[in-house]
Amino acid sequence: MKIRPVIKDALDNAKVIDPHCHLRPHKPSADNFADLLLYHHLWIELVSSGMGQYEVSKSGFPHELTDPKIEPLERVRRAVKYLKNIKNTTIGVFFKWIMNDLYEIKEELGEHNIEGIFNKVGERCNDPKWQEDVLRNYCGIEYNITVNIDGKPYSDKILKGKEGVPVNIVREYIVSGKENPYKVIYSMEENFGREINNVADYREYLRQIVQEFIKEKYQFAGVWILPSITEDMAKKEEIDRIIKKAKERKPLNIVEIGSFCYFGTVSFLKELRKSEIRTIQILTGAYVLSPHRSITRWNKNFVESIGKIAYEFEDFNINLAAATDIYTQDLGILAKHIPNISVAGYWWHTLYPFYIKKTLETRLDMVPLNKIIGFFSDTYHSEWCYPKLKMVKHILEDILVERIEKGWYDVELANDIITKLFYENPKNIYKI
Numbered sequence: 001m002k003i004r005p006v007i008k009d010a011l012d013n014a015k016v017i018d019p020h021c022h023l024r025p026h027k028p029s030a031d032n033f034a035d036l037l038l039y040h041h042l043w044i045e046l047v048s049s050g051m052g053q054y055e056v057s058k059s060g061f062p063h064e065l066t067d068p069k070i071e072p073l074e075r076v077r078r079a080v081k082y083l084k085n086i087k088n089t090t091i092g093v094f095f096k097w098i099m100n101d102l103y104e105i106k107e108e109l110g111e112h113n114i115e116g117i118f119n120k121v122g123e124r125c126n127d128p129k130w131q132e133d134v135l136r137n138y139c140g141i142e143y144n145i146t147v148n149i150d151g152k153p154y155s156d157k158i159l160k161g162k163e164g165v166p167v168n169i170v171r172e173y174i175v176s177g178k179e180n181p182y183k184v185i186y187s188m189e190e191n192f193g194r195e196i197n198n199v200a201d202y203r204e205y206l207r208q209i210v211q212e213f214i215k216e217k218y219q220f221a222g223v224w225i226l227p228s229i230t231e232d233m234a235k236k237e238e239i240d241r242i243i244k245k246a247k248e249r250k251p252l253n254i255v256e257i258g259s260f261c262y263f264g265t266v267s268f269l270k271e272l273r274k275s276e277i278r279t280i281q282i283l284t285g286a287y288v289l290s291p292h293r294s295i296t297r298w299n300k301n302f303v304e305s306i307g308k309i310a311y312e313f314e315d316f317n318i319n320l321a322a323a324t325d326i327y328t329q330d331l332g333i334l335a336k337h338i339p340n341i342s343v344a345g346y347w348w349h350t351l352y353p354f355y356i357k358k359t360l361e362t363r364l365d366m367v368p369l370n371k372i373i374g375f376f377s378d379t380y381h382s383e384w385c386y387p388k389l390k391m392v393k394h395i396l397e398d399i400l401v402e403r404i405e406k407g408w409y410d411v412e413l414a415n416d417i418i419t420k421l422f423y424e425n426p427k428n429i430y431k432i
Helices: 003-012 032-037 040-049 070-084 090-102 113-123 131-139 171-176 180-191 199-216 236-247 255-273 301-312 325-337 351-364 384-404 411-429
Strands: 016-020 142-148 158-160 221-226 281-285 286-289 294-296 319-322 340-342
Touching: 003 221, 003 294, 003 384, 003 411, 016 411, 032 070, 032 090, 032 113, 032 180, 040 090, 040 286, 040 384, 070 090, 113 131, 131 142, 131 319, 142 384, 180 199, 180 236, 180 340, 199 221, 199 255, 221 255, 236 255, 255 301, 294 319, 301 319, 301 325, 319 325, 325 340, 325 351, 340 411, 351 384
Parallel strands: 016 142, 142 158, 221 281, 281 319, 319 340
Antiparallel strands: 286 294
């Protein structure tokens, strides 16, 4: 029996659940070609390659964050000449797959044809049948769990979660990439409608957030946790002092920031016990420098702190993903030894073939099979789900074929791995 065609067929026909994306429930697909060409992962590579920070956006930020205030066709015209610089990158390959496979456009983009291509893409991505076609037929995605909940649900197959719980001191001000505790607390106060001067105020703020979770019937809570999280100073008296210091606009050291993060996470989970939510999605390992340039970030405290939190909150399922390869083994060991921790996907700076392969092999080597989620898209438009999933499937195919040929696995186990990683595990972990 030829092994590769059997494994490829199983992957091609696999049902998929995407447990982390930013799709709009009312319209998962792009509105126009600029949405695809200037998707923020591709946009930053174009900027890095020479395109001006403000060339396609008057704010200097990607369009997922602010209105670029430039017409979509003009944005595309300005950007297309830089595409040649990123043909080699994984994101460049992804974009080629979107054009070739989804839109059947194989010609080189340039000033001579860009308007025609812009119109062709726009016509297709605004066809009401297109958004369903991309997700269900091209990707085989049965459910998407989105953390963008604007508008009315387009489909009952797009579920909602809540991201951005303000339990770390920088999350609410992450756009600037600055650790400015005063501005973060000020932002919380704006949402809260009153001042946060001490632990009691902060806990009341978290209580109101949980009430929102209950009212809106969220599926899970998503938290972007600082790698510096630590319980070193996470006592009530210390947190009172840290809040007071932050409000006085005095700089906090990394231990104080990490302690605030730990205290907030624990306080939030205690409050969340009043709801039915028991799934927590934790992302870590990325940091945004000004004006919008993300880098990886690591700290030795993260693994120990998450392990302690998982032990204290054994009634919660904690699903982890990291943007830095340094955590590849660490997350695997956490999921191997701690019953209520599982691992998911390849977030942000690890969504590249070398790191996907390393992550998959590490997890298959050490983590029980029912605790590995093989994919999430983290994308804003359904078209970008397609190339990310295609890459993961290509890599998993190579891994499974190699292990079968070595006698480590058999075809039956390989099929079970495919089913669990893409469908059964996210379904069970996220209670779909």
